[in-house]
Amino acid sequence: MARTNDDVAAVLEEYADLLAITGHEDFKIRVYQKAARSIGAYPDDIAGYDAAALRRIPNVGESIAAKVAEYLRSGTMAKLEELRGRIPAGVRALTHIPALGPKRAMVLHERLGVDSPASLESAIAAGALRGLPGFGPKTEENLLHGIALLRDSGQRVHLGVAMPLAEDIVAALEAVRGCRRCGYAGSLRRMKDTIGDIDVLATSDRPRVLMDAFVGLSQVTEVIVRGDKKTSLRTGQGLQVDLRVVPPDAWGAAVQYFTGSKAHNIRTREIAQHHKLKLSEYGLFDAVTEEKIVSRTEEEVYQRLGLPWIPPTLREDTGEIEAALAGALPDLVTEADVRGDLHTHTDLTDGHASLEDMVAAAAARGYAYYAVTDHGPNLYMQQMTLGKAVAQRERLRELDGAYGPRLLHGIELNIDPDGEVDWPPDVLAGFDVCVASVHSHFDLPRDRMTGRLVRAAKNPHVSIIGHPSARLIGRRPPIDADWDEVFRACARSGTALEINAFPDRLDLAAELIRRARPYGVKFAVDSDSHAVGHLANLRYGIGTAQRGWLTADDVINTWPLDRLTAFLRKNR
DNA sequence: GCCGTTTTCGGCCCGACTGTTTTCAGTCG
Secondary structure, three states: OOOHHHHHHHHHHHHHHHHHHOOOOHHHHHHHHHHHHHHHHOOOOOOOOOHHHHOOOOOOOHHHHHHHHHHHHHOOOHHHHHHHHHOOHHHHHHOOOOOOOHHHHHHHHHHHOOOOHHHHHHHHHOOOOOOOOOOOHHHHHHHHHHHHHHHOOOOOEEHHHHHHHHHHHHHHHHOOOOEEEEEEOHHHHOOOOEEOEEEEEEEEOOHHHHHHHHHOOOOEEEEEEEOOOEEEEEEOOOOEEEEEEEOHHHHHHHHHHHHOOHHHHHHHHHHHHHOOEEEEOOEEEEOOOOOEEEOOOHHHHHHHOOOOOOOHHHOOOOOHHHHHHOOOOOOEOOHHHOOEEOOEOOOOOOOOOOHHHHHHHHHHOOOOEEEEEEEOOOOHHHOOOHHHHHHHHHHHHHHOOOOOOEEEEEEEEEOOOOOOOOOOHHHHOOOOEEEEEOOOOOOOOHHHHHHHHHHHHHOOOOOEEEOOOOOEOOOEOOOOOOHHHHHHHHHHHOOEEEEEOOOOOOEOOHHHHHHHHHHOOOEEEEOOEOOHHHHHHHHHHHHHHHHOOOEHHHEHHHOOHHHHHHHHOOOO
C-alpha cells in the first residue's frame, strides 16, 4: 500500500519524464526529480497538506507546491494531464529501452509516430529509421537488442544472488597481476534489498590486463561496452556488471563516487561546489586551479567536505547529510555486535540439518546464545506435536553449554487470520522464546490484518513477530496493514519485530524499520536458517537494520543474555 | 523551477563510451 508521498513522487517523476521528452530544459527537469525525491523521503505523510505546508519540504517551491496541492485536492494535475494528452504512455516506455533516452524518443515519436517499444520494432523492420539524423545501422541493431532485453526484463535480483557473484568476481580480479585493489560498490555496498547491476571498482597500473581478465570471466555471456577505464558485461543470469579502473591514488574518491546513491552524490557534489571545490571519481579538486586536494581514502574526501565518514548503508540522501553535518549520525549496529540468533530451524520440521549440526555451526560463529525455533503444529505439513517439541527441549538441555552457546528452546508459531496462535498459554510458557509469524491468508482487508498482528503482539507469550510483512522479494508483495498501529502495539507490549535476514525476505524492509523505531520498537535480526549455510545470511539482515538507522541498543540479540531473557519474558 | 558562506538573479553534478559525426550529442551511471 503506497503512501501518499510515494504516489506524489511517482506523479512528479512522470511529469519530469514528460518534460524531458517534450524537450524542456535540463535544469527544469532536474527540479521536478529533486522534488519527487524530497517528497518520497519526507518522514510525514503529506495527505491533506495545503500549498503552504508543502513548501516547507525541501526543493518544493511555489510552483510545485501549487501543483501537488492541486493533485492532493482533486486527484489530478492539469499540467500533467495536458502532457499526457500530447504524449502517449508508450512513448515514455520507449525511454526504458537501454540506450534510448528522451531526446531520441521524441525524434522517433515526432518524425515517425512511434508510440511504443513494439511500434519501434516494426518501424525498424520497415526500414523507417534509415536517413533519420542520429540513427545509423549500429543504433538500429542496439535498439532491437534493447527491446528484446526489456521484454524478457532485466529484473532486479536480491542480495543473495548478487552478493556471491560480486564476491567471486572481486576475488578473480584480485588475483590478476597488477591489480592493486578491488571491491564492489553501488547498491550492493549500500546493501539495498534488490540490485539492478553490480559495480566493481579496481585500481591498477595495468588496466588493460585487468579488462582482459574481466571479459574473460566464466560468468560472461555478453560484452556491452569495452574500454580501458570502463567495461560493462552481462552474465548468464542477465545481470549487468560494470568494472571501472582508476589510478591507485584515486581509490577513495572513486569508491565514494561509485557507491552512490546518485542522490547522495548530488548532495556531496553540491557541498563541494559551495566550498569552491569539484568532486569527481578522480578526486576532490580546487574548482579554480584544478589542483587535486584529496582522493586516497573516502574518509579524507568526506573530511575535506566538512563531513564525518558516512556509512554506505545510509547514503540515500534521506537525512544522512543533515545528520552528518549535525554530528548526529547513528552508531550503527554491526555484525560483530550480534551475540546470537533467535529464529532457526532443524530437521525436526522443515530444516535440513540436525539439532547437533545447527548448534555446532552456531558455536563456530562465536554466539553466546542460540535459539532453536521449529514450526508449531498449525503449519500442518510440518507434523509437529507437543511430544516432539518436549523431546527436542530435553535433548537441547543436554547439549546446553556443550558446544559453547547458551541454548534457548523456542518455537515459531503461526498467526491465524484472527491473530491466534498454535498453543494455549500454559504450553507456550514452557518455551524460552516464541516467534509468531504469518504464513497464509495474505490478502485480508487492512483492518483485519492490522487487528491480527496487534493481537499476536499483545499475546504475553509472543516475544517476536517473525517476517512481519510476509513479503517474498519479486514473488509476493507485503501484506497490507496499518503499520503505525502495529508499531504502537509492539512498543507498548514489548514485542520485538523481526528483521528476517533471508535474502528473499529482508522483512521488515528498511523503510518500515526506520518508521517503527521512533515508536520505541525493538528488533531481532534473525537468519531463519533452515540449513547450516544459512546462518551466514545474517549479514544481509544487519545491512537492512543499518539501512533502517538502527543501533545495537535497538536490536535485542546484541544484548547480554540477562537483558535479553528479561525482554523475552515480557513482564510476565 | 528552486535556491542562497558568491547570489533575490544567475546559476544549476560530472565523466566515459558509443555512434554518428568531422567536433559532438545522447545516454548512462
